[in-house]
Amino acid sequence: MKMTKLVSMSTIAATFLSGLVLAASPVQAASWTARKPSEIQVAKGQKKVYTIQ
Incomplete structure (x- = not known):
């Protein structure tokens, strides 16, 4: 359960940060x-x- 939550939170954070970069x-x-x-x-x-470029 904890691993699933960690993976989902990491995915959400990565999606958010990549949106900021773009x-x-x-x-x-x-x-x-x-x-x-x-x-x-x-x-x-x-x-x-x-x-x-």
Whole structure:
């Protein structure tokens, strides 16, 4: 019984805290601009690496 209560309280706390983190994150979608195909083309043999900020 105590373990179930501990797990449920931990789950509730984690859900609440993750909501706070997401709400505090700034969104900058308005400043996003699409890149041209020539800017994102990959030469044969190169690895594709994407950095999302």
